[in-house]
Amino acid sequence: xxxxxxxxxxxxxxxxxxxxxxxxxxxxxxxxxxxxxxxxxxxxxxxxxxxxxxxxxxxxxxxxxxxxxxxxxxxxxxxxxxxxxxxxxxxxxxxxxxxxxxxxxxxxxxxxxxxxxxxxxxxxxxxxxxxxxxxxxxxxxxxxxxxxxxxxxxxxxxxxxxxxxxxxxxxxxxxxxxxxxxxxxxxxxxxxxxxxxxxxxxxxxxxxxxxxxxxxxxxxxxxxxxxxxxxxxxxxxxxxxxxxxxxxxxxxxxxxxxxxxxxxxxxxxxxxxxxxxxxxxxxxxxxxxxxxxxxxxxxxxxxxxxxxxxxxxxxxxxxxxxxxxxxxxxxxxxxxxxxxxxxxxxxxxxxxxxxxxxxxxxxxxxxxxxxxxxxxxx
Amino acid sequence: xxxxxxxxxxxxxxxxxxxxxxxxxxxxxxxxxxxxxxxxxxxxxxxxxxxxxxxxxxxxxxxxxxxxxxxxxxxxxxxxxxxxxxxxxxxxxxxxxxxxxxxxxxxxxxxxxxxxxxxxxxxxxxxxxxxxxxxxxxxxxxxxxxxxxxxxxxxxxxxxxxxxxxxxxxxxxxxxxxxxxxxxxxxxxxxxxxxxxxxxxxxxxxxxxxxxxxxxxxxxxxxxxxxxxxxxxxxxxxxxxxxxxxxxxxxxxxxxxxxxxxxxxxxxxxxxxxxxxxxxxxxxxxxxxxxxxxxxxxxxxxxxxxxxxxxxxxxxxxxxxxxxxxxxxxxxxxxxxxxxxxxxxxxxxxxxxxxxxxxxxxxxxxx
Ligand SMILES: Cc1cc2nc3c(=O)[nH]c(=O)nc-3n(C[C@H](O)[C@H](O)[C@H](O)COP(=O)(O)OP(=O)(O)OC[C@H]3O[C@@H](n4cnc5c(N)ncnc54)[C@H](O)[C@@H]3O)c2cc1C
Ligand code: FES
Numbered sequence: 026x027x028x029x030x031x032x033x034x035x036x037x038x039x040x041x042x043x044x045x046x047x048x049x050x051x052x053x054x055x056x057x058x059x060x061x062x063x064x065x066x067x068x069x070x071x072x073x074x075x076x077x078x079x080x081x082x083x084x085x086x087x088x089x090x091x092x093x094x095x096x097x098x099x100x101x102x103x104x105x106x107x108x109x110x111x112x113x114x115x116x117x118x119x120x121x122x123x124x125x126x127x128x129x130x131x132x133x134x135x136x137x138x139x140x141x142x143x144x145x146x147x148x149x150x151x152x153x154x155x156x157x158x159x160x161x162x163x164x165x166x167x168x169x170x171x172x173x174x175x176x177x178x179x180x181x182x183x184x185x186x187x188x189x190x191x192x193x194x195x196x197x198x199x200x201x202x203x204x205x206x207x208x209x210x211x212x213x214x215x216x217x218x219x220x221x222x223x224x225x226x227x228x229x230x231x232x233x234x235x236x237x238x239x240x241x242x243x244x245x246x247x248x249x250x251x252x253x254x255x256x257x258x259x260x261x262x263x264x265x266x267x268x269x270x271x272x273x274x275x276x277x278x279x280x281x282x283x284x285x286x287x288x289x290x291x292x293x294x295x296x297x298x299x300x301x302x303x304x305x306x307x308x309x310x311x312x313x314x315x316x317x318x319x320x321x322x323x324x325x326x327x328x329x330x331x332x333x334x335x336x337x338x339x340x341x342x343x344x345x346x347x348x349x350x351x352x353x354x355x356x357x358x359x360x361x362x363x364x365x366x367x368x369x370x371x372x373x374x375x376x377x378x379x380x381x382x383x384x385x386x387x388x389x390x391x392x393x394x395x396x397x398x399x400x401x402x403x
Numbered sequence: 404x405x406x407x408x409x410x411x412x413x414x415x416x417x418x419x420x421x422x423x424x425x426x427x428x429x430x431x432x433x434x435x436x437x438x439x440x441x442x443x444x445x446x447x448x449x450x451x452x453x454x455x456x457x458x459x460x461x462x463x464x465x466x467x468x469x470x471x472x473x474x475x476x477x478x479x480x481x482x483x484x485x486x487x488x489x490x491x492x493x494x495x496x497x498x499x500x501x502x503x504x505x506x507x508x509x510x511x512x513x514x515x516x517x518x519x520x521x522x523x524x525x526x527x528x529x530x531x532x533x534x535x536x537x538x539x540x541x542x543x544x545x546x547x548x549x550x551x552x553x554x555x556x557x558x559x560x561x562x563x564x565x566x567x568x569x570x571x572x573x574x575x576x577x578x579x580x581x582x583x584x585x586x587x588x589x590x591x592x593x594x595x596x597x598x599x600x601x602x603x604x605x606x607x608x609x610x611x612x613x614x615x616x617x618x619x620x621x622x623x624x625x626x627x628x629x630x631x632x633x634x635x636x637x638x639x640x641x642x643x644x645x646x647x648x649x650x651x652x653x654x655x656x657x658x659x660x661x662x663x664x665x666x667x668x669x670x671x672x673x674x675x676x677x678x679x680x681x682x683x684x685x686x687x688x689x690x691x692x693x694x695x696x697x698x699x700x701x702x703x704x705x706x707x708x709x710x711x712x713x714x715x716x717x718x719x720x721x722x723x724x725x726x727x728x729x730x731x732x733x734x735x736x737x738x739x740x741x742x743x744x745x746x747x748x749x750x751x752x753x754x755x756x757x758x759x760x761x762x763x764x765x766x767x768x769x770x
Contacts, residue, residue, distance in 0.1 A: 355530040362526050378428070
């Protein structure tokens with residue numbers, strides 16, 4: 026099942042028929058960022074007005090339009106995104122923070138870029154989890170606009186390729202290694218690549234057809250798929266173990282691993298046991314967890330570097346007890362003077378009882394308590 | 404005369420607090436897509452009015468274009484300041500997680516820097532609503548708006564000061580955080596306001612540059628039409644905002660409180676003060692949007708950080724609660740509320756009649 030639609034991404038300043046529209050665009054951007062235009066559009070800024078004309082237009086933000094939606098497996102959705110000119114590309118293996126409104130609330134989640142380095146479009150595959158992935162699975166259509174961060178992450182290829190590469194992935198962890206594999210097959214080199222992938226059953230392999238095609242066409246690539254719940258269906262069976270590495274020459278290879286925590290832990294243990302920890306690059310898709318008890322964990326104040334055991338009082342009181350002086354007014358949840366970015370962790374609003382674990386959300390310190398480890402931007 | 408304040412028993416206060424807290428929780432749990440979509444629609448409308456207004460004023464030498472352009476720009480500024488700015492800066496839409504609609508990041512189309520407004524309004528006014536000596540919105544340090552303010556000959560000018568405040572409202576709002584009255588009496592030092600004044604210069608400079616220099620210059624020969632159109636739009640917004648806001652706390656019958664009454668207030672008593680210290684304006688749907696739903700000032704004061712579009716829906720329930728506790732729910736059409744405000748402004752310009760003082764001391768204590 027696949028939906029696609031040709032969605033023209035017209036940049037501001039792009040004029041039909043003008044050959045050198047890049048130059049025109051640069052000129053228009055200079056005008057839009059000039060002090061005069063800034064003055065004319067104060068206090069809201071030029072982006073607010075550009076977005077009125079076209080939701081992709083922005084002088085600063087990376088906005089991208091969905092141009093293709095594919096459902097390769099029952100519990101994933103693959104989106105092809107066409108970003109505006111603010112996108113400066115991703116290196117193979119990097120990820121982006123994708124922001125989309127779900128039920129009126131903007132939510133930001135990490136997704137690895139699965140497309141090859143240098144491609145104009147950004148492909149991501151999301152496994153259905155909760156808020157954002159489910160929303161994308163159910164509602165993403167060509168034409169939908171999302172916001173992206175610049176690509177980030179150190180899970181990338183070295184400048185000089187080693188003679189052997191081993192790529193290991195499990196489930197949706199295939200995305201960053203897929204990008205690496207796609208990038209490598211498109212490049213001239215003579216490194217040997219082994220791709221070891223773990224999935225429940227053959228139905229659960231997101232890029233099955235493309236992987237088979239790459240393995241058939243590119244003699245440098247060896248593909249091995251292990252099914253953990255379909256014995257005999259593939260070359261290998263069951264969870265990761267040493268025998269699965271036969272022929273991969275893991276001691277000589279530079280290895281990339283991304284997948285569920287048990288797979289990553291097992292790989293890391295084996296590599297450590299073999300004294301190869303320095304030859305392993307890992308990308309973790311850590312989800313947030315919400316512990317049940319209230320007065321557990323630690324409150325960390327990121328900017329001041331202070332940390333203290335969570336004692337269950339409001340975050341405002343705890344910050345003050347830790348010697349900090351965050352701004353406050355009413356101390357009763359009315360004025361929002363104490364609103365602060367909570368970088369990480371789960372918190373409870375004492376007025377509503379609502380628990381939330383949204384990374385980067387803003388909370389009112391005076392009416393918020395920590396449920397476990399919490400990191401605040403003060 | 405200050406309103407008679409019906410006393411409640413401690414049990415009643417506790418029950419009132421519980422009931423309103425429950426109502427608040429119910430509202431918070433129900434917030435979602437329709438609220439977000441509504442705000443985005445209002446922002447889109449405001450931007451269209453703004454673009455339309457600016458465009459029409461380009462042709463401002465043609466009188467109908469000038470009138471229509473000025474009207475559109477006035478509506479844009481009113482929407483920006485009230486249904487969007489005031490409400491967003493209250494944190495009503497913080498839950499949307501959108502930095503552009505976040506209380507701490509939003510900047511509005513008026514000369515008052517948003518962070519100063521949040522201090523004087525969200526904190527001082529909303530926390531200490533109608534407490535004489537603490538809520539600086541009572542008369543803005545300029546007017547005599549409650550009987551309990553001690554009369555001085557200065558207040559003979561009450562109507563004149565009120566009129567000037569109305570005409571230059573955005574500037575008055577900007578200067579509010581300086582606390583001019585306290586500067587003048589030496590209770591606050593001029594030096595301590597340096598940072599405030601710098602921000603005021605920056606923000607008001609940028610606003611003035613935009614409305615009175617850049618857009619007029621951009622209109623070339625029509626510069627004067629654009630300049631006057633922009634000035635009138637700012638004026639219209641000032642008159643409107645002043646009128647709506649004064650109707651929220653100053654019609655006759657709204658209660659004020661002393662600091663002693665409000666010491667160690669419980670949540671129930673806080674709600675009670677908000678209820679009695681505010682007043683509504685009746686009107687149609689469009690009217691409520693243009694007031695930023697501050698026509699539901701009572702509901703706004705109970706739940707200042709709940710999206711204002713919800714006030715209308717809970718108003719009947721708040722009214723019912725008031726009835727049950729025998730509390731006055733002060734409401735009326737715009738004309739009547741404004742008339743009441745201005746009558747009060749004139750009445751309080753004069754010294755109290757001797758009988759007024761004994762009436763005042765007969766007011767039962769709230770707490
Ligand atoms: C660098 C990086 C790259 C990634 N790349 C990909 C990728 O390519 N594809 C992909 O599918 N995923 C990827 N992820 C993982 C993805 O970002 C997370 O799984 C993300 O949380 C999914 O978002 P969601 O909104 O669907 O689920 P969320 O709402 O974030 O929920 C995720 C999990 O958090 C827990 N949780 C959240 N809120 C609560 C709550 N209130 N109570 C109890 N439990 C809660 C649950 O266990 C839930 O399963 C990546 C992560 C990282 C860090
Ligand atoms: S201090 Fe007023 S909301 Fe927290």
